[in-house]
Amino acid sequence: MSYSSLDQIYRSILLSKYFVKGWGKPDSLKRLFKFRRIISNRDYIYKLIPKDYPITIEKDEVWSDYRVLEGHFRSPFDIHLPNIMPEEVKKAHFQVILPTKWKEENYKPVCLHLAGTGDHYFWKRRNFMCKPLLREAGIGGIILENPFYGSRKPEDQVRSNLHNVSDIFVMGGCLMLESLVLFNWCEQQGLGPLGVTGLSMGGHMASLAATNWPKPIVLVPCLSWSTASGVFTEGVMSGAIPWDVLNYQYFSDDIYREEIRKMVTIIEDDAFKAGQHFIKKYSDKIDNLQNLQPDQQHEKEKSDSNLKSSNGIPASEVLSSKDPGSCPLMAEGDEKKHDSVDLLAKSFAAMSNTIETDTEREKTDAEKEKERLGKDILDSLADSKLQMLTYKVKSSSDQPADVKREVQDYQLRKDFAVHRKSTVSSYLSSDLNQVVGRKLPFSLLGISPAKVRDAEAMQFMRGIMDECTHLKNFSVPVDTSLIIAICATEDGYVPREGVTHLADVWPGAEVRYINTGHVGAYLLHQTAFRQAIKDGFLRAKEKLNMPH
CATH class of the missing domain: 3.40.50.1820 (Alpha/Beta hydrolase fold, catalytic domain)
Incomplete structure (x- = not known):
C-alpha cells in the first residue's frame, strides 16, 4: 500500500x-x-x-x-x-x-x-x-x-x-x-x-x-x-x-520483558499476515543471492568462511543446498517462496543446523546460562503452528572476535534475550538474533544485527497496542x-x-x-x-x- x-x-x-x-x-x-x-x-x-x-x-x-x-x-x-x-x-x-x-x-x-x-x-x-x-x-x-x-x-x-x-x-x-x-x-x-x-x-x-x-x-x-x-x-x-x-527504558527494566510482555495476547492471524509481508519484502534480496556474478560469488564465499558450523559446513552451503534440509527461501522451480510462513519457518530451522553446542566437556555455570537463554526461541510461528527447533549456543574460547563483541553487546543490554515466545511481526527475526554467543546470518536476508536489536522495543509496542486496541x-x-x-x-x-x-x-x-x-x-x-x-x-x- x-x-x-x-x-x-x-x-x-x-x-x-x-x-x-x-x-x-x-x-x-x-x-x-x-x-x-x-x-x-x-x-x-x-x-x-x-x-x-x-x-x-x-x-x-x-x-x-x-x-x-x-x-x-x-x-x-x-x-x-x-x-x-x-x-x-x-x-x-x-x-x-x-x-x-x-x-x-x-x-x-x-x-x-x-x-x-x-x-x-x-x-x-x-x-x-x-x-x-x-x-x-x-x-x-x-x-x-x-x-x-x-x-x-x-x-x-x-x-x-x-x-x-x-x-x-x-x-x-x-x-x-x-x-x-x-x-x-x-x-x-x-x-x-x-x-x-x-x-x-x-x-x-x-x-x-x-x-x-x-x-x-x-x-x-x-x-x-x-x-x-x-x-x-x-x-x-x-x-x-x-x-x-x-x-x-525497555532494556533498563526487566519487568517490561519478563512480566508485561507475557501478558500480551497474540493475534495469530495478524502474525501470519506479517510473516507473509516479511517474505515478500525480502524475496528480491534472496533472488539477488542466487544470481551473484562469479566475482561477487568469490567475495561471498570468502565472507562466509566466518559462518561455519562446528562440523565445518559453510553457512552458504547450508542455505543453498538442494536437500530436504535446505533453506526453502532459496528453492527454485514450482515452490513459491513467498506463499506461506511455513517456508520462512523452515529456513530458520535450516539455519539452526549451523548452531551446535559443545557437549564433550563439562560446561561452566556461565555457559549453561548462555545455553538456557538460547533455548525455545520461536516455539511457534503464527498460524502455521510450526514447532521450531531448539536453539543452543556454542560457547567456547575459540569464537571469532566479532562474535565475542556481539556477546559483550548483549551483556551491556542486560542479557535481554529471555525465554519467551515470539511472533512474526516487523523485523520478525529479532528473537532469533538473540541467541547469545552466536551470530546468525541475518545479513543474508538484508537485516543488520543492530537494526534487529533496535526493533525489539518496536515489537513490544506492537504487542501491547494489539493487546489493548x-x-x-x-x-x-x-x-x-x-x-x-x-x-x-x-x-x-x-x-x-x-x-x-x-x-x-x-x-x-x-x-x-x-x-x-x-x-x-x-x-x-x-x-x-x-x-x-x-x-x-x-x-x-x-x-x-x-x-x-
Whole structure:
C-alpha cells in the first residue's frame, strides 16, 4: 500500500513528539492489561455501570433552531481503576446538540462523536459534524471531551502529546466506560436509535465503545482499522515516537520483558499476515543471492568462511543446498517462496543446523546460562503452528572476535534475550538474533544485527497496542450490519497491510474507501463521513419498523 505524499509532508512539518516520558509505570501497565480483560467482556462490563449513573447537567440552552445541553460526571474508569489517571482527567465533560422539536415521536436518533487526535473541546465536532447532521437528517449529537484533551488535559502536557504509552490505554478505557454512561442516559431520556462515530483515533475509540453496548448500535469508524498497532510502528506517526527513550527504558527494566510482555495476547492471524509481508519484502534480496556474478560469488564465499558450523559446513552451503534440509527461501522451480510462513519457518530451522553446542566437556555455570537463554526461541510461528527447533549456543574460547563483541553487546543490554515466545511481526527475526554467543546470518536476508536489536522495543509496542486496541480482543457488536467504516486508500497514518481486515473481524460490516490519504480525507471528505452516518441510521430505522 502506497502512502499519501500529503500525509508524509504534513507529519514531517510537525515537531511534536508523543510518549516523551516513555512507556509509563510498569505497575500501571500491568493493571491496565488485567482490566482490559474485564472491559472486553460485554456481559460483565455492562453490569458495572448503573443505568442511573449520576450525571450533572449544568447548562440547557436553545440556540436558534437547536438545543444545547452541557454536563459532566465522574469517569467510571477512576472508580474501577483508581490512582492511575491525572486529576484533570477524572471528570468527563460532554455537550449535547438536539433539535428543538423531533420530526417523529418514535424516532429520535442520537450519535456520539469521539475526538480524533488534536480535537480539543467541542467546537470542531459541533460545527463540522453535529450541526450539519442535525440540519440534513435530524440526527442529534453528543460530543464527549477526550481524556487528556481540552479541559481534561494535564497541566504539564503540551497540546495533544501524551506523556506515556500507558496514557493512550487509559484514554481508551475511559471512553469505553464513559460512552456506556451516555448511552444509558440517552435511553432514560427516550432517545434512540443510538450511534457512535469518530475520525482517526476517534474512529477506533468509537469501535471499542460499540463493542460494550448490548443492543444494536450504529457504528461509523472513519479513518481507522482493526488495530492501532500499525499507527505507532509503521505509519508516518512512528516518526513522532522517541524510540531512543523507549528502547532505553525497555532494556533498563526487566519487568517490561519478563512480566508485561507475557501478558500480551497474540493475534495469530495478524502474525501470519506479517510473516507473509516479511517474505515478500525480502524475496528480491534472496533472488539477488542466487544470481551473484562469479566475482561477487568469490567475495561471498570468502565472507562466509566466518559462518561455519562446528562440523565445518559453510553457512552458504547450508542455505543453498538442494536437500530436504535446505533453506526453502532459496528453492527454485514450482515452490513459491513467498506463499506461506511455513517456508520462512523452515529456513530458520535450516539455519539452526549451523548452531551446535559443545557437549564433550563439562560446561561452566556461565555457559549453561548462555545455553538456557538460547533455548525455545520461536516455539511457534503464527498460524502455521510450526514447532521450531531448539536453539543452543556454542560457547567456547575459540569464537571469532566479532562474535565475542556481539556477546559483550548483549551483556551491556542486560542479557535481554529471555525465554519467551515470539511472533512474526516487523523485523520478525529479532528473537532469533538473540541467541547469545552466536551470530546468525541475518545479513543474508538484508537485516543488520543492530537494526534487529533496535526493533525489539518496536515489537513490544506492537504487542501491547494489539493487546489493548485489536478488535479481536473485544466483543463483536450485536448487529454488524449497522457498521459502515470509511477508509482512505493511501492512508499513511493507519496502515492496513499485515493486519486482519475489518470485515473479517466483524462479518457483515461494510467498508467504504476514499481515494486519498488520511489528511486529504479529513480536509476534503467530511461529506462522505456524514453520509455514512446517515446511511447507518436509515438502516437502524428500517430495522425498528420491521415486524418482530
